[in-house]
Amino acid sequence: MFLAIRELGFARLRFALMGAVIALISVLMVMLSGLSVGLVRDGVSGLQNLPVTSFAFAHGVQHDSAFSRSVVDASAVDTWRDQPGVAEATPFGNTLINGRTDGGTEVDLALFGVETDSFLSPAVSEGDRLGPADGIVVSPTAIDAGLRVGDTVTVDRLGTRLRVVGVTEQQDTFGHVDVAYVPLATWQAVKSGTPAGAQVPAQATQEITAVAVRAADGDSVDLAAGDKAAGTESLTLDESYGASPGYTAETTTLQLIQGFLYAISALVAGAFFAVWAIQRRQEVAVLRALGASTRWVLRDALTQALILLALAIAVGMGIGLGLGALISGGNVPFALHPQSIAAAAAGLLVLGLVGAAAAVVRLTSIDPATALGGNR
């Protein structure tokens, strides 16, 4: 550390330039992390907030579109309720609708059809809980978009009128659309395309999207056995996120970009320290001649890399968090998650150190005898 710190101070412009590159990568990493978390929240927060451990969809349903394609007979709910380890099971309906307020504002909603007295019925931060047949409880993001408690939304083509009676406690979105909880019978009418005032077909009253299952605390449910008994196909809650529109494509794309950024940071650090190592050949030869061990030389070089990377990442993360705070709350799906930021910082640090280590390891091959005579 004796030499490492003094060199950082002496060649500060060179190290500052290198640090600036790493800091910029860190800023990008915070932005990507924020976008990832924001997109995930926008895509599946409605599912994440459900007190559910798994969904039982129709057997053979395509997993990436299970919520839109699955049709399950409501009788499967009773079969699931009887499965060992299941605390509760209840019908769940899901469909996307376009509507319009009385003021003419266009509204898109993800209708979550639930039984009003079931464990899926949401707590509210404003207004009333789910109850009336035409009542809906909406996500606060819908309120942010201009909807108000008491407003009425008319479903396009069907004319069904849904009245906003309450607001959930936290953001509930599905496929980037605000969630509206609705009584199951109303959901079945909308899903079956029954116009307002018309009789809902008997078959439609028996159809749901999936059975929402909650395992007893500390217990696990044998999903395969339940599926066999109920004729369904289960996905755990985490697996069900992939059935949210665009979720897999978005998260995979962002993960790929993050992966590339990690690789770039390792390459940038490696390239910088490779050049630095070449420039220091004579200096290291002198150090070795004076009695510096290989370990001492490596430790000094890696300490230098660690200090530079840690400072640059801290600065970059700080700037990124500042920019993120400005973006958060706007129209961009952006959310800062401490664990994701910490993981990104640690990843950058470790991979940057790997790149630096790969570069400085060549210092061990420097012959101290080159410090002598006409070898310079």
Next chain:
Amino acid sequence: MSSRTTPSPSAPGTTPADLGLVMRGVHLRHGDGAETVHALDDVDLTVAPGELAAIVGPSGAGKSSLLAVAGGLARPDEGTVTVAGHDMTVSSRRARTELRRRHVGFVFQSGNLLPALTAADQLRLPLRLGGRRDRSGRDPLQMLAHVGLAGKADRRPHQLSGGERQRVGIARALMTEPSVLLVDEPTAALDRARSHDIVQLLAQEARERSVAVVMVTHDHDVLQYCDTIYEMIDGKLATSS
């Protein structure tokens, strides 16, 4: 000092000269077959503590190779090298590094100082190379004053003249109180007056501190300060007339 990595001097029959540098029948070859170059050819050299020995000779004669072998930077193909009774030809590079750190001081051409370090830090550096246990040694500021650089402790190499850089280099080499000082062309970049100053300083330090000094030089002007002069030609060492 660890006996595993730094063999103890052989006590029986030790003479005062053995506490300096002793090279016996040293051969160093580079290359193979017809391409073999005899960098050192049966070299015998003894430099006692307090003695300043100069080695002169044309470029490529093997002078730097001699310094490299004497300081444990290179292993000879044959022969023995001892510094203060310690075998400098041990196979372990780590052991040779530790011997070098403890018993050998190097002075390079133009000082070969580290650009990032002040004069005082250049002197602290050798004390830091061995970890915490090796941090005892001379006081850097006193040492700088001793070589005539009082008040220049905070200057970096580019803020010093050639002669001052070389003085810092000499002071740095003496910080660990070595038994042998190996000096490589110390006057190569200096004018005549400064060259005399530097070699006088080396001779003075050799005597005052009982250090065996081997100085490789092209500069015949400064040989008057040396106790012994050797000439090296094609890897062979002979006492100079």
